[in-house]
Structures are given as structure tokens and as C-alpha cells.
Amino acid sequence: EDQVTQSPEALRLQEGESSSLNCSYTVSGLRGLFWYRQDPGKGPEFLFTLYSAGEEKEKERLKATLTKKESFLHITAPKPEDSATYLCAVHGGGGADGLTFGKGTHLIIQP
Amino acid sequence: EAEVAQSPRYKITEKSQAVAFWCDPISGHATLYWYRQILGQGPELLVQFQDESVVDDSQLPKDRFSAERLKGVDSTLKIQPAELGDSAMYLCASSSTGGVVYEQYFGPGTRLTVT
Numbered sequence: 134e135d136q137v138t139q140s141p142e143a144l145r146l147q148e149g150e151s152s153s154l155n156c157s158y159t160v161s162g163l164r165g166l167f168w169y170r171q172d173p174g175k176g177p178e179f180l181f182t183l184y185s186a187g188e189e190k191e192k193e194r195l196k197a198t199l200t201k202k203e204s205f206l207h208i209t210a211p212k213p214e215d216s217a218t219y220l221c222a223v224h225g226g227g228g229a230d231g232l233t234f235g236k237g238t239h240l241i242i243q244p
Numbered sequence: 245e246a247e248v249a250q251s252p253r254y255k256i257t258e259k260s261q262a263v264a265f266w267c268d269p270i271s272g273h274a275t276l277y278w279y280r281q282i283l284g285q286g287p288e289l290l291v292q293f294q295d296e297s298v299v300d301d302s303q304l305p306k307d308r309f310s311a312e313r314l315k316g317v318d319s320t321l322k323i324q325p326a327e328l329g330d331s332a333m334y335l336c337a338s339s340s341t342g343g344v345v346y347e348q349y350f351g352p353g354t355r356l357t358v359t
Contacts, residue, residue: 137286145314164346165345165346165350167351174353174355175352176250176335176337176350176351176352176353177287177335177350179348179349182346182347216343220286220287222286224346230277230292230299230346230348231277231289231292232287232289234287234288235286236284236285237286
């Protein structure tokens with residue numbers, strides 16, 4: 134059974150204070166690891182897909198990296214508008230395509 | 245920019261009543277998913293459609309939940325009868341099929357409250 138564990142559960146940073154969110158996963162045959170951003174009361178917004186260890190992707194102040202056991206979402210010089218819950222999900226090697234999500238990291242950026 | 249549409253956005257119902265949610269995926273997306281998200285948790289897959297066929301409904305409580313996608317485009321998820329534990333956000337997502345692109349794009353969700 135695919136499993137995803139995210140840490141920390143919550144993180145409070147000052148504006149401009151860089152940090153990283155962790156996503157540890159157990160999956161039989163990783164086909165893809167996904168990062169989503171979710172604002173309160175809204176659906177998840179797609180950020181990145183990573184397919185193989187060593188891969189990195191960037192978007193504005195966010196950079197996602199992938200190893201064989203975990204992924205990191207690095208946030209550089211965050212702004213208050215980066216406040217949201219960040220969800221990590223894996224697409225395993227089973228026949229269906231449903232994603233297995235972690236519980237998310239609730240990020241608050243204080244001005 | 246193309247988006248997944250869902251309605252209603254909010255639904256309040258009494259337990260034992262029937263409730264239905266509607267989803268219209270991004271145009272051209274053959275794969276459609278329904279997820280349930282309990283507050284403070286990540287989404288959990290309920291059912292996956294490929295065109296009009298069910299690919300995976302192993303986590304769908306079939307005694308009370310049903311889903312259909314009759315023409316392979318929009319979809320309806322029904323709960324009958326609703327129970328207090330069904331209170332959650334119901335999310336619809338869609339993805340294109342083929343190649344290595346598996347990104348799932350989510351709609352705004354339907355927040356269900358069962359009283």
C-alpha cells in the first residue's frame with residue numbers, strides 16, 4: 134500500500150525566511166510525485182510533477198526536488214501570499230491512476 | 245484557462261436524505277476522478293472513470309454511494325442515504341490520458357454538511 138508522510142504538519146515563517154517542506158513516501162514503482170497548493174475552502178492547485186530521483190523543478194519562489202525516498206519543497210524568500218496548505222501525492226505502480234496524498238503542511242507566512 | 249467545474253459549491257442536508265454532486269471535467273480529458281477530503285486530511289480517491297467506464301471504485305462505499313459518467317463527459321456522484329460521517333469536501337479532478345502526463349487538475353469542490 135502506498136504511503137505518504139508530510140512534515141512538519143504546520144510551519145510559521147516570517148516573510149523572507151526560507152525553509153523546506155518534507156514529503157516521505159513508500160510506493161511500489163513510483164510513476165510520479167506531485168505537489169499541490171490548497172487554499173482554504175478551495176480545490177488543490179497543481180504545482181509540480183517529479184518522475185525520477187535527482188529531478189528538480191522550479192516555479193517562482195518554489196523548488197521541488199526528489200530522491201528515492203523523499204521529496205522536498207523549498208520555498209525561498211516567501212511572501213504572505215504563499216500561505217496555504219501544501220499537499221504531496223504519489224502515483225504508484227498499480228493499474229489505476231488514483232493519487233495517494235499526504236495530510237499536507239499548513240504554511241503561514243507572517244508579514 | 246480551462247477548469248474543472250463542480251456544483252453545487254455548498255450543500256447542507258439532513259441525514260438519511262439523498263444528495264448529488266455534479267462535475268464537468270476539462271474539455272478533452274478522458275479520465276475523471278472523485279475524491280473525498282475530510283478537514284485536516286489529504287484527498288482520498290473514491291472512484292476513477294476512463295471515458296464512461298469505471299476503472300477503480302475499490303474505496304467507494306457502494307451501499308450508499310454511486311457514480312456515473314454516462315456519455316464519458318460530465319459525471320454525477322450520489323449519496324443515499326447521507327450519514328453524519330459523510331460531511332466532507334467532495335473534489336472532482338480530471339487528467340488527459342497517454343504519454344507521461346498524469347497531472348490531475350481539481351475543481352473547486354463541493355462542501356457537504358450532513359446534520
